[in-house]
Amino acid sequence: MRVRYAPSPTGDFHVGGARTALFNWLFARHHGGRFILRIEDTDRKRYNPQALQWLLDGLRYLELDWDEGPEVGGGYGPYVQTERLEIYREHCGRLLEAGAAYRCFCTPERLQELARQAQQRGERGGYDRACRNLDPEEAARRAEAGEPHVVRFKMPLEGETTVHDAIRGDITFPNAVLQDTVLMKSDGIPTYHLANVVDDHLMEISHVLRGDEWVNSLPLHIHLYRAFGWEPPVMAHLPLILNPTGKGKMSKREERAPDGSVRPVFVRTFQELGYLPEAMINFLALLGWSYDDKTEIMSRQELIERFTLERVQASPAVWNYDKLDHMNGYYIRQLAPEDLAGRLVPFFEKAGWKADREKVLQIVPLIRERIKRLSDAVAVADFFFLEKLPPYDAAELIPKKGDAAMALAALERGREALGKIEFTREAIEAALRGEAEKLGIKAGQMFHPIRVAISGRKVSPPLFESLEVLGKETSLARIGEAIAKLRGASGA
């Protein structure tokens, strides 16, 4: 079995595309087939030279390896469509010769006018097939003379076309609504339809798994295969991914909110935010596919073993960031501490901190249950790395049902007690609890000011462990700063 993922390099690698790639990849790996990557760059206007790199990087991040395609080659190349132009021209010629297609000399202006008139009538009608009945020999002469033209496919005018989709079953279209679609543009570059069909055949693709937005062009594709005298591959249209709002296809753009947060839609952004490839794969696999009534967490290997087309959903799926975050958090917690530490280091370094592995390894147990994305660790663990704590208000130091005097007492007694002990988790806890008791305050009221003093925040990783990792010197210094801040604020 041979399947392909055939993206168009027009922009950033989108999660919708990643899902399509993943289903093809899982299908190939499950059946021991080949996964082919083909670049469909026939749209010169929207071509983006960075897109290919984004795509390749994204596939590598997700660990979706391709057996044939760019960089790896293969026996059916080239795998970039603009390097195959001669092949399409030759095949287009065959269609022309067989009378299955015709040259159309209608100008863009005429087409526009046609559309305008249709709209005036409240219709949407397409091309009027004015050139369909031109004498082929005369048309050939005009083309020879250099007259600009496109090549259109001759769709049947009457009756209906029934096509088969492996997921949806038979689908029937009245031929009257089908268009004489352009196969070859006036610049000699084929449209998607021609190039795609020709390549899928020549590359011996056995199963086409693509997005649902293509079902309406399936009749054209099937007629193309027939016109060439080819057997079409098994066609399967995957359910679309919808926006979290449920309104429309998943957005192709991501905008940064004023606070810098993003709702990622590009694979690159998910990677930058610290989504684990194993979580992405697992989540994406469940978007339009399921294994049974209980199992959701599945390794790459399990996914490969279990993936079948039969269990692919026909209905569209709404993207759910909460579920992805949950899953990513789960996978983060499953990571061995050394592994997690290694993955965290780049994020800390990007924040500008000296993050040696040893230190990160100490921090990992304190934060692994508190992050959903690797990048979250930066905000959670900042106080371990920062030389100077970000400014906070003295009022933050005051515990619940307490006042400045209580905070001050807790800090002063805490500092004194901590100064006298060996800095281990157990000793720290014992010392702090002891002081709380002596002061006649609740343990929480004792811990709160110290937490804020060492982390600069009301919410932090576990206090005793944090103190231990921070070390005696830094801890006492920060408590000292808090005392000074509190004294200053109380107007002394």
Added chain:
RNA sequence: GGCGCUAUCGUCUAGUGGUUAGGACAGGGCCCUCUCAAGGCUCAGGCACGGGUUCGAAUCCCGUUAGCGCUACCA
């Protein structure tokens, strides 16, 4: 507008004629607890509507409605 696809908790889904309609995320509560998490227990929440077929429909058929997609010399 036309054509096509789809329709089970808010969301992802299990379910293929007989089930107390199951699970997960999100939400509520309780437990654990130094904050926040994580974890455990638990509650609430659904077969779009209307007709058939059948002894019996979430499951099969038809219609309605709704959502989405396509309707380019873009893919």
